[in-house]
Amino acid sequence: MKWQVVETKKGTRCRVLEGGSGAPVVFFHGAGGLLRENPYLDGLAQRYHVYAPEWPGYGDSTGEELLEDMLDFALHGWDLVDALGLSRPHLAGHSMGGMIAAEMACLAPRDLGKLALAAPAGLWLDAQPIPDIFAMLPYQLAEVLFHDPAQGQALLTGGADLSDMEALKEFYMGSQRRLSMAGKILFPIPNRRLSKRLYRLTAPTLVVWGAADRLIVPAYAARWKAMIPSARVVTVENAGHMLPYEQPEAFVRALGDFLG
């Protein structure tokens, strides 16, 4: 897969990881952004033409000041689809990216093929409050994000040596910039009333969840199913919230079975 840069009509400049051939699939990353290695995207690119844009505020993508609220975010998703010149792509998203993809599908239900959501944010259950990632120190994140936190920690830092002050500062700045952007739709409670709009959804929908998700616990999968009765729900064992990274093969298989 390789990187390209697209400019949206609104004026953001986004890096897009692109590769493969077949039906177009646009994948939106979660609040942590794309990591250095994204094997599940390589897996999807074996069967589909995959586009994984980096959101403004992430990596080399800029224009974060142009996006302030949920509507801005969802429309920006469609602006990216337009900038890539795609017609009725499948939309997929992980966590925050799933929340964005679901909003997009509610706004323009006839403009997409299918919708695949991996542990999407966007709903809230009082009985299952989602841990506050904005009130965690960097070293506490892996614990809630991964089935295997030790391995997860290495994935999150991309192998950087955080005992080195410069590396730590770089990492901290990147992480603050990403979460600063994510906070616009996730802080203080990651619920921008998507549930009021889900009735508009017509695209066939898949919801994939890690059985060991400690951030957005699997009870939320049941909630999505209740909100979208036609949705297919797949649970992946030995995976936490970062299931695309922890179980890339199972994740790709679930998407492949669904997208066809």
Added chain:
Amino acid sequence: MLDCISGGRLVAGFPVGTPMDTNFCYGQIPALTRDKYGEAHDLIMKAWASDEPFAFDGKYNQLRWVNCWPKPIQKPHPPIYIPGGGSIETWDFCLDHDYNYSYLSFFGYLRGKSLLDGYWERVAKRGKDDSPYRAAFAQIICVADTDAEAERLYAEHVLYFFNRCLHVFPPFADPAGYRTMATIKHGALAQLTLARQKILENLTWKQLVDERFIIAGSPETVRQQLEECIKGLRIGHLFCLFHNGNMPDWKTRHSSKLFAEKVMPHLRDLWPEWKHDDRWWMHPMDDRLHPEERRPGAEKIGQEWAP
């Protein structure tokens, strides 16, 4: 209203708020906090200045009718102090509008120096005059007859404050988006915060005094150290913090009385060349009412205006 009641003695402080209150208690989105603050500032200034009702179509505040009444006595507006903690955007905000920049720290003037040095560098870079009255600093002060007496009287209360009350839950200190990338990049400040957490764990009176978290001792000790503080930071305004932690009323009065009588007179006129700079001082009305001057012959309160 306060400016009217006080006859034009209001100093208006506009704090951005800390992450603990603004973001975590009130649920404001960190990345939008500064923008929202800026808009609120514009709304207040316009409301104070406008003679007619107006519509305000803000991003965060939509008000069809803004009709501020009463207006402040001080024209064009009361002096404005902006408390800050080192964001370079706040420095620029103060300099754009010629507002006072107040560093409200509990950590003393030695630690405050690098931050205020950064501010003064910014002042010079922006081509503004370097009147010390552009800056203020908050300092905990304890005055007693002798240094030993200060420890005996105040140590318990100051330690109660530092070791018990002054606790910040570390994850609440710097939520993503609260500080801009430019400020984080600007440097040493993050380390200061982390270093601060470490230092703060089990402070002793000796540490607090030696490292100048507090200025405490005899009137002469306090005078010397405050002069060093005022000159070192180049500040024209000093917030004197006399009450601390669980300090009882009488000790607070004792300390502030000694300060007023034996310290303060020696600290006036430290900036003779800026003596007449009152841009950041209040301007009370000169024709105010004098309710204390009762009608001649009135014997009891309440009967002054009796026929």
